[in-house]
Amino acid sequence: MSDPSNARDIDRSRMAVRDEVAIRIIGMNKWYGSFHVLRDIDLTVHVGERIVVCGPSGSGKSTLIRCINRLEEHQSGSIVVDGIELSSDLKNIDKVRSEVGMVFQHFNLFPHLTILENCTLAPIWVRKVSQKEAVETAMHFLEKVRIPEQALKYPGQLSGGQQQRVAIARALCMRPKIMLFDEPTSALDPEMIKEVLDTMIALAEDGMTMICVTHEMGFARQVANRVIFMDQGQIVEQNVPEAFFNSPQSERTRLFLSQILGH
Amino acid sequence: MPGPSFVRREILPERAPPVFASGPVLWLRENLFSTWFNTTLTLLSLGFVWYVFGHTLPWIVQSSWTANSLTECRQQIAASHGPGTSGACWAVIRERYLQLIFGFYPSRLYWRPILAFVLTLAALCPILFTGLPRRLLWLSATAPFFVPWLLWGGSLWGLVAVALGFFLGYVAFRLVTPLVGELGGAIAAGLLPVLWWLFGAGPAAGLMQSILPLGIETVTSRAFGGFMLSITIGIVAITCSLPIGILLALGRQSDLFIVKTICVGFIEFIRGVPLITLLFVASLLLNYFLPPGTDFDIILRVVIMVTLFASAYMAEVIRGGLAALPKGQYEAADALGLDYWKAQRLIIMPQVLKISIPGIVSTFIGVFKDTTLVSIIGLLDPLGFSNAIRADTAWNGIVWELYGFIAAVFFMFCFAMSRYSMYLERKLATEHR
Numbered sequence: 268m269s270d271p272s273n274a275r276d277i278d279r280s281r282m283a284v285r286d287e288v289a290i291r292i293i294g295m296n297k298w299y300g301s302f303h304v305l306r307d308i309d310l311t312v313h314v315g316e317r318i319v320v321c322g323p324s325g326s327g328k329s330t331l332i333r334c335i336n337r338l339e340e341h342q343s344g345s346i347v348v349d350g351i352e353l354s355s356d357l358k359n360i361d362k363v364r365s366e367v368g369m370v371f372q373h374f375n376l377f378p379h380l381t382i383l384e385n386c387t388l389a390p391i392w393v394r395k396v397s398q399k400e401a402v403e404t405a406m407h408f409l410e411k412v413r414i415p416e417q418a419l420k421y422p423g424q425l426s427g428g429q430q431q432r433v434a435i436a437r438a439l440c441m442r443p444k445i446m447l448f449d450e451p452t453s454a455l456d457p458e459m460i461k462e463v464l465d466t467m468i469a470l471a472e473d474g475m476t477m478i479c480v481t482h483e484m485g486f487a488r489q490v491a492n493r494v495i496f497m498d499q500g501q502i503v504e505q506n507v508p509e510a511f512f513n514s515p516q517s518e519r520t521r522l523f524l525s526q527i528l529g530h
Numbered sequence: 531m532p533g534p535s536f537v538r539r540e541i542l543p544e545r546a547p548p549v550f551a552s553g554p555v556l557w558l559r560e561n562l563f564s565t566w567f568n569t570t571l572t573l574l575s576l577g578f579v580w581y582v583f584g585h586t587l588p589w590i591v592q593s594s595w596t597a598n599s600l601t602e603c604r605q606q607i608a609a610s611h612g613p614g615t616s617g618a619c620w621a622v623i624r625e626r627y628l629q630l631i632f633g634f635y636p637s638r639l640y641w642r643p644i645l646a647f648v649l650t651l652a653a654l655c656p657i658l659f660t661g662l663p664r665r666l667l668w669l670s671a672t673a674p675f676f677v678p679w680l681l682w683g684g685s686l687w688g689l690v691a692v693a694l695g696f697f698l699g700y701v702a703f704r705l706v707t708p709l710v711g712e713l714g715g716a717i718a719a720g721l722l723p724v725l726w727w728l729f730g731a732g733p734a735a736g737l738m739q740s741i742l743p744l745g746i747e748t749v750t751s752r753a754f755g756g757f758m759l760s761i762t763i764g765i766v767a768i769t770c771s772l773p774i775g776i777l778l779a780l781g782r783q784s785d786l787f788i789v790k791t792i793c794v795g796f797i798e799f800i801r802g803v804p805l806i807t808l809l810f811v812a813s814l815l816l817n818y819f820l821p822p823g824t825d826f827d828i829i830l831r832v833v834i835m836v837t838l839f840a841s842a843y844m845a846e847v848i849r850g851g852l853a854a855l856p857k858g859q860y861e862a863a864d865a866l867g868l869d870y871w872k873a874q875r876l877i878i879m880p881q882v883l884k885i886s887i888p889g890i891v892s893t894f895i896g897v898f899k900d901t902t903l904v905s906i907i908g909l910l911d912p913l914g915f916s917n918a919i920r921a922d923t924a925w926n927g928i929v930w931e932l933y934g935f936i937a938a939v940f941f942m943f944c945f946a947m948s949r950y951s952m953y954l955e956r957k958l959a960t961e962h963r
Contacts (some may be wrong), residue, residue, distance in 0.1 A: 290878055338861055357869070365867030375862035380882050390877060421960040461650060520938035 281474040284492060285314040288347075289445050289476045292337060295344030297330060297500075304330050304501045307342070314444075317477045319487040319508075322497035323523060328480045332447045334523070335478070336367045349444055351366060364395050368438030372450040374430045376422035381408070382433050383418040386440045394441065401440070408436040412466050428459025432466050439470075446470065448479040482527055488512060496520045572807040593619035595624055599924035621926050623935050632937070633755015633910050639683075639747065642760050646680040649673050650765060658950065679764065681754075685745040687738040691731035695723035751829040757911035757939060763828070767836040771897065772890070774837065775844025780874065782849060793845070800842035805900055808835040813907035832904055840897040847893055851886035852878070852927075884958045891951035895944045912936045 290312040297305040304327045312318060313367045333339040337353050337360045346353045347365045348381070364460075369418070377385050386405035390396045396404070403518070408477060409415045412432035414425075422430055431451055438446060448467065452460040464486050471477060471490045486492050487508055496504045496510040504520045515521045561571045592611045595601040603619035623630075632640060653673030656666035679689045699719040707715030739745065754762070781793030796960060800808075812831040821828055855878065863873035883890070905914030916932040919925050 335867055338864060361867050361869055364865060367865075367866040368863075369859060371865075373856075374857075375860055376856035377859065377862070377877055377881075379884065379958070389868060392872050392876060393867045399960065423960060437866075 273402050277468065280447070281472060282315065282317075283474070286317050287314045287340075288312070289314045289316070289349060290478075291333075291345075291347045293345050295334065295340065296313060296327075297327075297334060297341045304500050305334070306503060308344070310487060310495075310502065312445075312476065312478065314476055315474050316493065317471050317475075317491050318493045318495060319480070319491040320478065320480045320495045321482055321484075321487070321523070321527075322503075326497040327500040328497045329449050332369075332449060332478050332480055334366050335445075335447060336369055338369075339359055342359050361393075366442055366443055367445045367447060368436050368441060368443035369447045370431070370449065370451045371382050374422070374427070374434045374435055374454075376430055376437070378422050380427070381419050381421055382414075384434060385422065386437045389437070392442050404442075406524060407432070408439045411439070411469070412436045427455045427457060428462045431455065431459075431463045435463075435466055435470070445476045445478070448477065448481065450480050450482075452481065457476050484512070484528060496523065498523075533735045550810045561566055590618055593616075593620045594960055595620050597621040598625070600926065600928050610671055611649055618931050618934075619928060620931060622710075622919065622931055625913075626919055627935075630756045630912055630915055632758050633757070633915065634760065635749060636747075636753065639749065640681045642746075642749075647758075649680070650677055654678075679746075679750070679815070680749070683738045683746045683748040685735055685743075687735040687744065688731075690738070691735040692727065695726045695731060698726050700725040749825050754829060756912055756915055759829070759904070759909060759911050760898070760901040761943075763833050763836055763901045763904065766833045767840050767897050767901075768894050771840035771844045771893070772956035774841035774846055776879065778841060778845035779848035779852060782845065783852060791796070797842045797845050799878045800838055801846070805836070805839050805903055806906055808839055809903060809907050811835070828909070832907070832909065836901065838895065840893060843893050844890065844895070847886050848882060850889060851882035854885050884955075887951050887955050887958075893945055898943060898947075901938060910938070 288311055290310070292310040293421055294310050295305060295308040296303070304357050306330060307496065310331075320331065322328050330339055334341050334346060334353075337419060343355075347475055349366050351359050351363050353360065353363060365396070376382075378387070379458050380388065383402065385400035386409065387398070390401040391398060409418055412435055414429055414432055414436075415431070417425055417429060422433065425433065435451075451467070452463050453500075455463060464483060467477070467479070467486065468490055479486070479491075493505055495502055496511070496517070498519050502515045504515065508517075511520075512524065515524055551688060563569045592607060594606040594617065595604040597606050597619065598621070600619055600622075603617075603621055607615055607617040607619075628637065628640075647667075650673060652666075653670040656662045656664070656670055662741060675689050675693050679686070699722055702722040703715045703719035704717040722953055740827045765824070778793050778797055782797065784790045785794070809832060812835040813828065816826065816831060859877055859881065860873070863877040868876065902911050902913045905911050908914070910918065913936065916936060920928060920934060
């Protein structure tokens, strides 16, 4: 857990939440075979919102954000991302995916490509930008995550924290409107968690719409404007961080918080 | 007794290893004479090597190169190395090596297969070594048209007509795609060339030939033989089986039921049948099914069968590679918005092919060696030719020299492939560089 007391001050000037809706999920259900993973999920995310999703393992939080860019298919209800409804139409799915960046627990960098190539590949092949422009964008974001000097190395030569920052830069190179983080710090050594969280905080300061599945409660307190607690495939409680941590309403939430903050 | 408390004040510098922990003496001691058991094994192995070479080397060296028959060979060896000496009769290779290489190809036209071989090697280079200028890929794209023309000869217009088919396919794709989408474009690009080759190409080439005769002497498939035949079949089967195998492996993983069923059925059927059976089908059975009078070239039939056979094995090798790739790679490619084919081409296949290099090259080597099976259906590959040579009264009874020579040539090619695969693996190793 990163300790909020030693955190730097956050520049909140560009962190305003706007009225436009980025993601609207209505009555969404998902099953794996006969196992009901997500039950009647209703969630509206506004542009500029920073949402932290937490909950015990197996509660469906990863599945929820993986439904938002259709890495997982939902079986009923509707998901509208940036005005596009997710259906089996492949064109729509690719369109949504190019607007939604995703960062994975295990980074999933492409090991056969250099850091720079990892970052330029999708802009060149999906966004159809020129090679030169893609490289400029990539270097811009690599500087933003503070590893421009690693651009010509391969992912295998970088530390876990550096790889995860590259993964963030790679997603940003597509200039996404929404960023999804699927437990971005869970596979990292404690020393490296902070560098990734700092990158995510910087991203939040720029006003990015973010949904983060994470157990970094310090990050949630500092950056999130809403914390969602999930259990058994349902949203059990959601609130602003202050109220969520100080006076959780549900018994499940209280138990969960006491378990992860108790030590 | 000091207490458990300890604080390191400075970090120790790196030091060189002690002298006795490096050098050739250490290598010998560690690898050959580390224990009494290993020492015994080393000595036994040395004895075995001495025994084998002590018997084969004199046979190889005390040989005859000039004789005209096996009997003459034996007389020459007895005369120069004393009676009772057994020596190799390399004279048979000197006399017949051209046949072993070219078969019954007319000797005044030997330049054509040689040029074709050089052209093939040149065309393969830019594919095998990515450091070469990319412009050389034009050579790789045009060689498949010129090489068969050089080997079989015939009208230059035939070559042009075949090439035109590919051009038509490209044009059809560019014209149809904007109208009805990529699927329609792909269908048009597949259909139009086939129609052209079936109905248009022959008459058109004939017409052009009658207006402006251009061409070289035709050589029929029956004249093909020796290593030329093996290499022709081998190279076509190897280069075609990889892309077909990739498509079959992807098809086998497809969500589309019919595509999947066809691919699984094909792979399992071809893998379940011996290559010899397929070759017999190619040489004998196909004639019954084709309309009477159809001239479907025997080498073409064999090449198709060997390619299909190799493709089925290749598909399974590639499937192994696909299974070994972490699921996260697919997800990352999807999450970036890459469509299926782009993800395959840019992310999945480069890694899968790299993982599968040892298996792929094994399949290549296997296919190349399996080309000797065509001798069973009467084609004169090197082994078929060696039987013909041994049937000659002058060389009746000669075995080791012929098979040794054939084995050496095959070994050369296969070893080259194996070394190339190791080079490629080292070059592509990016994980722990």
